[in-house]
Amino acid sequence: MIYSEKVMEHFANPRNVGEIENADGVGEVGNAKCGDIMKMYLKIDDGIITDVKFKTFGCGAAVATSSMATELIKGKPIEDALKLTNKAVVEALDGLPTVKLHCSVLAEQAIKAALADYYTRQGVDPEPYVGKLSDEEPSCGI
Amino acid sequence: MDKRFVYADNSATTKITAPVLEAMMPYLTDGYGNASSIYSIGMDSARAILKARETVANAIGAKTSEIYFTSGGSEADNWAIKCAADVAAKKGKKHLITTVFEHHAVLHTCQYLEKHGFDVTYIPVDEMGLVHPEDVEKAIRDDTFLVSVMFANNEIGTIQPIAEIGKICREKKVWFHTDAVQAVGNVPINVSEMNIDLLSLSGHKIHAPKGIGALYMRTGINLPNLIHGGAQERNKRAGTENVASIVGLAKAIELATADIPAKQARLSKMRDKIIAELLKIPESRLNGDPVKRLAGNVNISFRGIEGESLLLSLDLEGICASSGSACTSGSLDPSHVLLAIGLPHSTAHGSLRISLGDLNTEEDADYIIEKVPAIVGKLRAMSPLWERILRDEDIDAE
Numbered sequence: 001m002i003y004s005e006k007v008m009e010h011f012a013n014p015r016n017v018g019e020i021e022n023a024d025g026v027g028e029v030g031n032a033k034c035g036d037i038m039k040m041y042l043k044i045d046d047g048i049i050t051d052v053k054f055k056t057f058g059c060g061a062a063v064a065t066s067s068m069a070t071e072l073i074k075g076k077p078i079e080d081a082l083k084l085t086n087k088a089v090v091e092a093l094d095g096l097p098t099v100k101l102h103c104s105v106l107a108e109q110a111i112k113a114a115l116a117d118y119y120t121r122q123g124v125d126p127e128p129y130v131g132k133l134s135d136e137e138p139s140c141g142i
Numbered sequence: 143m144d145k146r147f148v149y150a151d152n153s154a155t156t157k158i159t160a161p162v163l164e165a166m167m168p169y170l171t172d173g174y175g176n177a178s179s180i181y182s183i184g185m186d187s188a189r190a191i192l193k194a195r196e197t198v199a200n201a202i203g204a205k206t207s208e209i210y211f212t213s214g215g216s217e218a219d220n221w222a223i224k225c226a227a228d229v230a231a232k233k234g235k236k237h238l239i240t241t242v243f244e245h246h247a248v249l250h251t252c253q254y255l256e257k258h259g260f261d262v263t264y265i266p267v268d269e270m271g272l273v274h275p276e277d278v279e280k281a282i283r284d285d286t287f288l289v290s291v292m293f294a295n296n297e298i299g300t301i302q303p304i305a306e307i308g309k310i311c312r313e314k315k316v317w318f319h320t321d322a323v324q325a326v327g328n329v330p331i332n333v334s335e336m337n338i339d340l341l342s343l344s345g346h347k348i349h350a351p352k353g354i355g356a357l358y359m360r361t362g363i364n365l366p367n368l369i370h371g372g373a374q375e376r377n378k379r380a381g382t383e384n385v386a387s388i389v390g391l392a393k394a395i396e397l398a399t400a401d402i403p404a405k406q407a408r409l410s411k412m413r414d415k416i417i418a419e420l421l422k423i424p425e426s427r428l429n430g431d432p433v434k435r436l437a438g439n440v441n442i443s444f445r446g447i448e449g450e451s452l453l454l455s456l457d458l459e460g461i462c463a464s465s466g467s468a469c470t471s472g473s474l475d476p477s478h479v480l481l482a483i484g485l486p487h488s489t490a491h492g493s494l495r496i497s498l499g500d501l502n503t504e505e506d507a508d509y510i511i512e513k514v515p516a517i518v519g520k521l522r523a524m525s526p527l528w529e530r531i532l533r534d535e536d537i538d539a540e
Contacts, residue, residue, distance in 0.1 A: 032538065035491040036448065058448050060469075
């Protein structure tokens with residue numbers, strides 16, 4: 001298996017690691033059994049994601065996709081973050097091995113989960129914005 | 143300590159050492175004759191193979207005529223198991239016994255046979271990673287033709303009671319095969335005293351090249367070919383002999399078995415120091431029996447982190463090691479070996495295997511001891527799973 005230089009660079013120096021106190025939205029996806037969990041924290045002011053932090057338990061690709069996903073939405077309007085796809089994360093990392101593509105899906109879902117939490121806290125039904133987020137644990141590898 | 147390169151994955155493969163390469167060089171250069179040819183450079187190759195066969199036989203207490211060179215351990219395992227099944231089927235025997243934590247070369251071969259009408263019993267191992275001989279004895283039936291139990295486990299390094307199992311199989315008149323890929327050169331082996339009928343070994347785990355191994359087949363057992371073709375290996379294994387690698391294997395096995403107790407003493411001292419120091423890390427555990435294990439094997443799980451991240455972080459510090467996490471096993475589940483000894487998935491994901499070999503030094507061990515705790519700490523600091531462990535949540539309940 002080969003990781004791109006960009007994946008290794010983001011793994012070695014992950015951006016936006018940590019937590020945000022009093023975050024406006026927090027989302028967590030994945031589970032311990034499958035070996036990857038991502039937790040995203042969002043600070044949102046006037047519809048703009050002014051800060052984002054993550055914590056990840058998982059492989060090199062899980063860390064790198066989390067790091068890249070946070071970079072891609074930081075400073076952007078919520079609408080842009082909602083449009084972020086796992087494909088965009090993969091492209092920004094110069095590709096991922098096929099067996100690791102699920103990590104990028106997890107990164108996309110983690111952001112959506114955090115945004116759903118934000119809408120819920122605002123008293124807004126998140127479903128029209130982020131779609132239906134499954135409560136069920138996904139099977140490993142998605 | 144200054145950054146160094148520490149290769150601590152000797153159970154995966156090893157470096158070809160200078161004496162081995164030197165022994166091989168004549169056959170990689172001017173000594174290229176086909177061992178089946180009649181002219182002198184051909185006969186030189188044939189003589190080199192004969193001498194190599196004798197060396198390999200001596201290393202495991204076998205007769206020269208009982209050694210057949212193969213492309214490696216996997217081929218030897220496939221040959222032993224599939225072709226023993228061929229012989230057995232003609233006698234109406236359809237049952238074989240193996241363990242749940244074998245190498246995939248054995249497990250997947252057994253699964254293949256299951257698809258072809260054979261019945262396989264997979265013996266469990268205890269929480270220390272040991273097979274109980276009485277479990278093997280109980281599993282033997284009238285139609286059992288083969289027992290296959292690995293000599294030493296490749297992940298957790300546990301050394302199995304091979305002589306006891308061999309005795310049971312001999313009494314019950316069932317063939318006994320052992321995959322000794324990890325044991326050769328690390329544990330004294332005598333196929334005759336241990337009642338072993340078939341044994342697989344590999345070169346690249348003991349500083350010979352990749353792509354060479356051997357099957358020991360006890361006199362009186364006449365397995366059909368796995369590889370058909372020319373008359374090489376006394377008509378038993380076709381294909382022009384890989385002379386240089388055969389010579390390399392012989393040199394390597396000669397060196398590896400020259401003084402096993404001294405090697406064990408040197409490596410186990412480093413092993414035990416690493417284990418003692420790394421177990422000081424909170425929420426860590428040693429996998430496998432602390433005593434009945436290969437002298438160079440360390441296998442520790444750190445809760446709350448994932449193995450591949452650990453390996454990549456170690457690599458950034460110059461340390462090569464391995465893990466039983468799903469991400470490094472090429473499947474969605476973590477190592478079948480770690481699950482077999484009862485680890486929950488989440489803990490199995492955070493395992494680290496360090497396998498020390500002849501080329502490792504005390505400084506290497508100290509460097510590992512210095513680097514691992516900080517890396518585990520860094521990965522835990524960014525792990526949402528670790529937060530939950532600290533809150534005493536049952537993370538395996540999901």
